[in-house]
């Protein structure tokens with residue numbers, strides 16, 4: 062795609078978000094994304110954005126895909142995460158399964174899929190193993206996001222490292238109080254399936270690699286969250302007064318929002334203006350963007366005073382989502398070590 | 413200078429903690445948060461158990477701290493039913509004390525304090541609600557916003573404008589007691605809060621609400637001073653909320669490290685994890701010292717507004733910092749545990765009873781005033 066096309070794509074996603082997500086923002090937070098929005102997102106090609114066209118997707122390039130994530134996250138981080146789950150988690154893990162029907166279903170929004178990632182998020186194999194016995198795959202997975210899914214990719218088997226594509230017998234277990242991404246459910250997932258495919262014994266490695274390759278996607282969502290929350294704060298402080306002055310006229314308010322805005326602009330250009338980011342730069346972007354999202358959303362909430370604490374003003378969700386993004390996709394030790402190794406060109410930061 | 417509490421208070425703390433662990437169960441904490449419901453039963457039990465005892469201010473402070481450490485939403489709900497009583501205690505008549513305070517202190521009545529309005533909270537002098545004298549009555553019109561206990565309170569101490577500002581915005585304000593059953597009084601529960609969802613928060617609408625003139629608390633026109641005096645007291649208790657939440661987050665970090673280390677996960681106790689733990693512990697300890705210092709001045713009837721505001725600001729920041737770091741350390745374990753609730757609950761402390769920005773303004777203005785710079 063050429064620059065003009067990226068610009069048009071950005072405007073289209075922005076318009077879509079404002080038209081279909083902004084007005085339903087509270088509904089999404091309270092009751093989930095819902096079939097209507099999923100259908101609309103599918104019609105735009107977002108749900109299969111990166112999946113090849115011959116498998117029912119849009120086959121868009123990386124930059125275009127990041128533009129979609131960023132502009133959805135500006136309004137609904139849950140919608141952005143749904144796109145990420147389909148395209149950057151589910152698809153890479155099942156692309157060689159030969160199950161084109163399921164992939165097409167996911168790309169077209171007909172099949173709701175997710176990936177249970179607890180082992181790679183936590184960095185260890187502990188509970189919730191899935192075991193195979195008598196032709197059935199059974200067990201429980203914890204902390205699964207988008208757990209309303211009917212198709213799941215998860216690790217299990219004797220070693221706990223075998224990858225499975227599970228196509229039936231999935232139900233939600235104990236649901237977790239959902240800090241963020243309330244448009245998607247977070248809960249345990251109970252599996253008792255007789256329709257599943259093994260995707261190989263190297264599952265843990267593959268899942269780890271997939272997780273390691275999300276740096277730019279997570280950055281795009283984090284930047285979107287930052288922009289969405291900061292824009293709300295900037296608009297609010299232009300109209301709210303205390304002590305007979307507009308909030309924007311107070312130095313601490315104006316300076317902090319302005320500084321955050323510069324950081325967003327810096328990171329946006331880091332993310333979008335270069336086509337040749339190396340592994341180290343990608344990771345740096347993730348560190349900086351996730352950190353910025355947490356700081357931006359906190360300041361945005363704070364600038365709204367008491368109203369920031371209420372769902373109706375649409376800013377507290379960003380505060381929750383920024384931390385949820387960090388909890389689910391930023392693995393403190395692993396990512397720090399990856400970064401240190403890139404900087405030191407070898408093993409570093411392990412004692 | 414002795415940093416240890418006397419044995420009697422150490423016993424009180426123990427008793428509070430035992431009560432909290434017994435009554436503020438994880439199931440109830442999760443339920444009241446999910447349902448956004450006020451836990452009146454827990455409040456009543458806290459009174460019955462002697463946990464809420466206004467005659468023992470250090471005990472009260474500890475109750476807030478220890479219960480918030482177990483669960484902020486339930487802890488605040490259980491200890492907030494007397495919110496605002498100092499206004500009557502310090503400025504009210506004997507009759508008002510008899511009629512209201514005795515019953516609030518016994519747990520029979522619930523009260524609230526209403527300052528904030530839809531148009532503003534930080535700017536106390538900017539309130540618009542009016543109380544107009546008509547014979548032996550005041551007629552109140554206006555709206556109050558974000559009022560804790562608003563929908564469940566029996567009466568509310570309210571800041572109202574009784575005469576025009578006449579050039580000085582903080583003049584012409586008064587504090588009055590409003591019966592929540594009065595005609596023209598409506599409380600609309602505010603739902604969808606980020607945290608402290610067990611606490612009851614409401615918007616109050618006052619449409620020609622009549623109150624007898626005897627309900628004026630203290631002299632007419634001194635309301636601004638009453639509220640500022642009150643904040644110098646209540647902020648110490650908010651600091652205790654912060655201290656409790658910060659300590660609660662630290663407790664959970666320690667539990668996580670122990671559990672994960674026992675499972676053989678070396679990184680849970682890596683040097684970088686230890687540094688995070690140490691940083692949180694240091695903030696908690698500083699919050700503890702500041703809170704107790706502010707309380708010590710207050711309980712000796714010589715409150716220090718600078719120390720109080722520093723304590724409130726720092727303890728609020730410590731709570732938010734500790735909850736944030738605990739979430740970062742524990743990853744998906746944290747997000748699927750009660751830590752996520754601590755993270756949501758902690759943020760209120762930087763907003764209510766003076767935002768962090770307002771506290772900083774107070775600190776700086778008082779310092780420069782003392783210094784003669786202003």
Ligand SMILES: Cc1cc2nc3c(=O)[nH]c(=O)nc-3n(C[C@H](O)[C@H](O)[C@H](O)COP(=O)(O)OP(=O)(O)OC[C@H]3O[C@@H](n4cnc5c(N)ncnc54)[C@H](O)[C@@H]3O)c2cc1C
Pocket residue numbers: 301302303304308311313314363364365366367368370524525526527528531532533534535557558559560561605608613760763764765766767768769770
């Ligand atoms: C759950 C909850 C319970 C509450 N309970 C009560 C209660 O029981 N009784 C009651 O009276 N109130 C209550 N409040 C209200 C609370 O005290 C106010 O929200 C708070 O004082 C801030 O006022 P505001 O919301 O109007 O924000 P604003 O005053 O509009 O402030 C918005 C932002 O601007 C900042 N700001 C304002 N002025 C300046 C300045 N000069 N310089 C720099 N920054 C500035 C503020 O710090 C804040 O970040 C409650 C609020 C909540 C959310």
